[in-house]
Amino acid sequence: MSWVLRRVDDRLIHGQVVVAWGNHLHPRRMWVVDDAAASSAWERDLLSSVGPPDVEVRVLTIAEATAGYAEEEKAGGAAFLLVRDLKAALALHDAGLALHTLNLGGIHYSAGRTRINEYIYMDDADRERARRLIAAGVILEVQDVPATRPMPLAAPETRATFPLRSNSDS
Amino acid sequence: MAGVPALLVTHADLGAALLRAAVRVYGPADDVNVVSNEGLSRDQLEKEIEDQVSLWEHGGLILADFWGGSCHLCGIAAARGHGEVIVVTGLNLPLLLDYLHNRGALGPRELAERLQQKGRDSIRLHHDLNA
Numbered sequence: 001m002s003w004v005l006r007r008v009d010d011r012l013i014h015g016q017v018v019v020a021w022g023n024h025l026h027p028r029r030m031w032v033v034d035d036a037a038a039s040s041a042w043e044r045d046l047l048s049s050v051g052p053p054d055v056e057v058r059v060l061t062i063a064e065a066t067a068g069y070a071e072e073e074k075a076g077g078a079a080f081l082l083v084r085d086l087k088a089a090l091a092l093h094d095a096g097l098a099l100h101t102l103n104l105g106g107i108h109y110s111a112g113r114t115r116i117n118e119y120i121y122m123d124d125a126d127r128e129r130a131r132r133l134i135a136a137g138v139i140l141e142v143q144d145v146p147a148t149r150p151m152p153l154a155a156p157e158t159r160a161t162f163p164l165r166s167n168s169d170s
Numbered sequence: 171m172a173g174v175p176a177l178l179v180t181h182a183d184l185g186a187a188l189l190r191a192a193v194r195v196y197g198p199a200d201d202v203n204v205v206s207n208e209g210l211s212r213d214q215l216e217k218e219i220e221d222q223v224s225l226w227e228h229g230g231l232i233l234a235d236f237w238g239g240s241c242h243l244c245g246i247a248a249a250r251g252h253g254e255v256i257v258v259t260g261l262n263l264p265l266l267l268d269y270l271h272n273r274g275a276l277g278p279r280e281l282a283e284r285l286q287q288k289g290r291d292s293i294r295l296h297h298d299l300n301a
Contacts, residue, residue, distance in 0.1 A: 042250075
């Protein structure tokens with residue numbers, strides 16, 4: 001069973017992931033794949049301590065995740081893969097991991113990024129990464145919580161500031 | 171002298187609404203501020219919280235809405251290196267009222283432990299008197 005959610009979210013573990021997706025998909029493991037977090041003992045301890053009591057949180061570098069990904073795919077029980085940004089997602093893809101569908105759950109505004117919807121903003125580098133993933137056959141779906149409709153991100157939408165319909169419009 | 175300062179860190183408008191409700195019940199609440207995580211990345215929320223707790227000279231309380239959420243996580247990260255700043259999760263109105271009543275008498279640690287108990291004790295079942 002294993003991977004049931006592969007998500008890009010700059011908050012990594014947080015309420016939507018733990019409460020909404022967690023209660024929906026019942027993961028046994030959450031992989032936080034983030035070189036910065038994995039290189040800090042303090043960050044690793046923090047992220048490992050805040051998951052639900054019955055969920056094991058693993059904080060891994062991209063290299064560690066790459067090495068263990070295929071084995072996890074065969075493991076019993078469901079697992080989440082969480083990365084901070086499209087850069088990390090593309091690094092995993094470039095390392096040969098089959099990402100299939102990538103949930104875009106939170107890429108928040110920062111200087112240079114323009115709006116896709118209320119919780120996804122991208123700059124030119126993000127758009128290029130999204131284009132590469134889409135071209136390689138990875139489905140990018142914009143969706144914050146399970147109760148909202150997933151909105152596929154199509155290649156043209158990564159080229160300009162094309163606004164997806166927000167949840168409130170649908 | 172208000173005592174131990176507090177920062178309410180919540181989703182959406184919960185913190186502001188809780189504070190308005192507490193002021194209605196208890197009266198003015200100086201030294202209590204509110205941060206919402208709305209639209210913020212983890213780094214941005216952490217900075218917003220740290221901007222406030224760095225002003226506290228003798229520690230204080232971060233009252234976050236629930237365990238495992240970004241308000242909790244960023245509260246822990248922002249509190250790092252700022253002395254006796256304690257994160258309490260599960261913020262509710264009885265807990266907030268008890269904080270206002272006791273913040274002048276206790277230090278951050280004792281107050282946080284008291285609020286943990288108070289928040290738990292406040293959830294009760296009222297048996298059906300008409301049964």
